[in-house]
Amino acid sequence: MADKRDYYEILEVTREATPDVIKKSYRRLAVKIHPDKNPGDPTAEERFKELGEAYEALSDPDKRAAYDRYGHSAFSGGMGGGRSGGGFHDPMDIFSQVFGGAFGGGFEEFFGGGSSRRKSSGKQRGSDLRYDLEISLEDAAKGVEKELEIERSVPCETCHSKGTKGSGGVKVCSTCGGRGVIARQAGIFIQQVTCPECRGAGETISDPCSDCHGEGRVQRDSRIKLRIPAGVDTGTRLRSSGNGDAGVRGGPAGDLYVFLHVRDHDVFEREGDDLFCEVPLPFSVAALGGELKVPSLNGQSSIKIPAGTQGGTVFRLRDKGIPALSGGRRGDLNVKVQVEVPTRLNHEQQEKLRDFSESIGEANSPMQEGFFQKAKRFFDL
Structure with a gap:
């Protein structure tokens, strides 16, 4: 509905306009842009149709309330198989109802020449x-x-x-x-x-x-x-x-x-033009640093992982997201890494890991150290 003009703008009235003001404005504009009054204007018929649609919506209290609340979406349900504009009536019939027989001789006399629509x-x-x-x-x-x-x-x-x-x-x-x-x-x-x-x-x-x-x-x-x-x-x-x-x-x-x-995609989630995904990060690469291969819509990409990277860290790959529909720059790909902890270690590996843990001590665990400083009072109870 983004290509449709605002009904109040079409009728040249404010949103607070009374029904009488709306009707008067419609009568004035209908005479001005009527196709029979503008035989050389190829846009007259479309503008007249647009005017009739706007008046039908704003002259009906229920339709006006729905439009004020939901905009053009209030009338979008009739698109399939109905008239253009969500099932609105013929603008000429609306014109007839508004002007009725007030001009005596009918449309021919009113438009001066019998070109009846x-x-x-x-x-x-x-x-x-x-x-x-x-x-x-x-x-x-x-x-x-x-x-x-x-x-x-x-x-x-x-x-x-x-x-x-x-x-x-x-x-x-x-x-x-x-x-x-x-x-x-x-x-x-x-x-x-x-x-x-x-x-x-x-x-x-x-x-x-x-x-x-x-x-x-x-x-x-x-x-x-x-x-x-x-x-x-x-x-x-x-x-x-x-x-x-x-x-x-x-x-x-x-x-x-x-x-x-x-x-929905199995790997990526989309927010606007940006993409988001979570990728497992091997424990060794998280600790020592290295290169991590990650998926993108254009194939495989690489991320340089600094030593000591923590789980939950987000890396941004610029221009690897969705191109803007309007023709602007592409969105970004945001990769959130989750450190993968080994689940099956043999006896030798377990012993080496214990030796490693003892060798680094708590000095090399800044997150753990910070947490226990904050939670110290709970352990002192």
């Missing part, structure tokens, strides 16, 4: 789809290309997405006159609602295609290649534009949203 060819945008993908930590660190197999709507090849085999099968809807909406009396207001005959398409089909039944699309299994960049983590959402459901009768396709889940 639903003189459509029946083409409707396809639904967005959701896909959950599990990947390994190695794939998340290096980036990988995956091939996804999903079931989705694709253009009908039989009718070439027209919904009919013949050339005369598509007719302008007689109920709405091709506008896709009809006027309905609601008290003193006149509301414009989706036409029940053509379901908003503005057209009806007399001889629908036998394969797609007039929709211009059919369900098929599809294979889609997706490039996963290095640095992703659980919760990362990738958008594959145009790989959602195909649109109705040649309409634009929806998008595919892929939500990533990174599997």
Whole structure:
């Protein structure tokens, strides 16, 4: 949800704005950016859709409370198979409900020229789809290309997405006159609602295609290649534009949203871009110093162990972690060593170890000496 703008920012109001202020701001902006008012602006439709989504969320007390508490995550559950934006309604229907019949002549008179927004060819945008993908930590660190197999709507090849085999099968809807909406009396207001005959398409089909039944699309299994960049983590959402459901009768396709889940690793734990692991350290190397081989996602690395290294010491290997998704520096690999005490000693080894212990005495045990100094009063009881 990080790519979605704040709803209050879209409506140009503060978070303390009253419902009346929100509605007034919506009415002002809706007229300003309506697609029919901006025929040369390719972004007008998307901005109008964004405005309608923001108003629907903030004009409803329950939705507004959920948004104030959880942000866009409050509406993310409807991504799979529903409309883009978590199942929000058509922004044009929201526009109709707000303005109603207050302008007498309807949309044609209001926008000055009869360009009514639903003189459509029946083409409707396809639904967005959701896909959950599990990947390994190695794939998340290096980036990988995956091939996804999903079931989705694709253009009908039989009718070439027209919904009919013949050339005369598509007719302008007689109920709405091709506008896709009809006027309905609601008290003193006149509301414009989706036409029940053509379901908003503005057209009806007399001889629908036998394969797609007039929709211009059919369900098929599809294979889609997706490039996963290095640095992703659980919760990362990738958008594959145009790989959602195909649109109705040649309409634009929806998008595919892929939500990533990174599997737990047997050796490494991840915190942000840093990796952490624990590695056993032989007793002799801990005492005498030396070199220790440790694993990393890029192969084997080496650590120089100083003589007298204690268990629990953490060594940092810079730039051996996960690359930043934003393209910055890599994280670090933090290696915590645990001194490994021998468990099976023969008689000769035990004797040599006893001689060694007696030879160094307590002077060479600083941790033990410090501990007993602090705990002396317990032993004096």
